[in-house]
Amino acid sequence: MRKPKYMEELLKIIFLWLGIAFMGMGLLCFLGVLKPSTNSAVREQAALGIVYALLGAAFLLVQTILRAAASRKEKLRQKLLASGMELSGMVEKVYLQWYTQYGRQSPYRIFYTYTFCGKTYHHKSPLLWDKPDVAERDPVVVYADDSGKSTIQV
Numbered sequence: 001m002r003k004p005k006y007m008e009e010l011l012k013i014i015f016l017w018l019g020i021a022f023m024g025m026g027l028l029c030f031l032g033v034l035k036p037s038t039n040s041a042v043r044e045q046a047a048l049g050i051v052y053a054l055l056g057a058a059f060l061l062v063q064t065i066l067r068a069a070a071s072r073k074e075k076l077r078q079k080l081l082a083s084g085m086e087l088s089g090m091v092e093k094v095y096l097q098w099y100t101q102y103g104r105q106s107p108y109r110i111f112y113t114y115t116f117c118g119k120t121y122h123h124k125s126p127l128l129w130d131k132p133d134v135a136e137r138d139p140v141v142v143y144a145d146d147s148g149k150s151t152i153q154v
Contacts, residue, residue: 003102005077005126008070010102015063022056077126080151084143089114089152091138092122100127108132112152114142123150 004010028034029049042048092111100106107127114121121144125132132154134140144150 003105003107003127003129004070006070006073007100007127008066008073010100010127012063012066012070015059015066019056019059019063022052022059024056026050026053026056076149077151080143080145080149081153084145084150085116087114087116087142087144087150089140089142089150091134091136091140093136094132094134097127102129105129110134110140110152110154112140112142114144114150116144116148119148121148121150125152125154128154 004013025034026049029045029052032045034048035045036042036048040048042051089112092113094108094110096106097109098106107129108131109128110125110132112123112125114123134154140152140154142150142152
């Protein structure tokens with residue numbers, strides 16, 4: 001399985017598994033395997049199944065929205081790489097995003113800046129799973145459009 005390029009893709013995976021788990025618990029409630037406890041706010045087994053199923057459906061809906069957002073980001077990135085203007089930019093910072101993990105590995109991010117039509121833009125790269133071979137203040141090629149959207153290819 002390929003590693004996610006965007007936070008939306010990472011969250012999509014999380015919400016998918018949460019949705020599946022809650023839908024499964026709802027199914028177990030309807031089958032009579034999972035029963036409400038005596039301290040539960042929901043006393044009816046069918047009502048508990050409905051609550052779990054609705055939560056599972058909500059998680060799956062969020063997963064679908066995140067999938068669409070990630071797809072839109074990837075299409076924009078491919079469009080920028082194919083037909084965006086090549087501009088000269090500079091790496092501001094390369095850092096390990098330690099609070100994000102996928103398979104016990106944390107991604108790197110590159111903050112970069114570029115100037116277009118007299119305006120300076122600050123953006124960051126997608127998630128990079130191998131340490132990039134760039135350092136602070138290194139030049140970088142930026143692919144940008146007129147609206148200020150940009151990407152880099154490392």
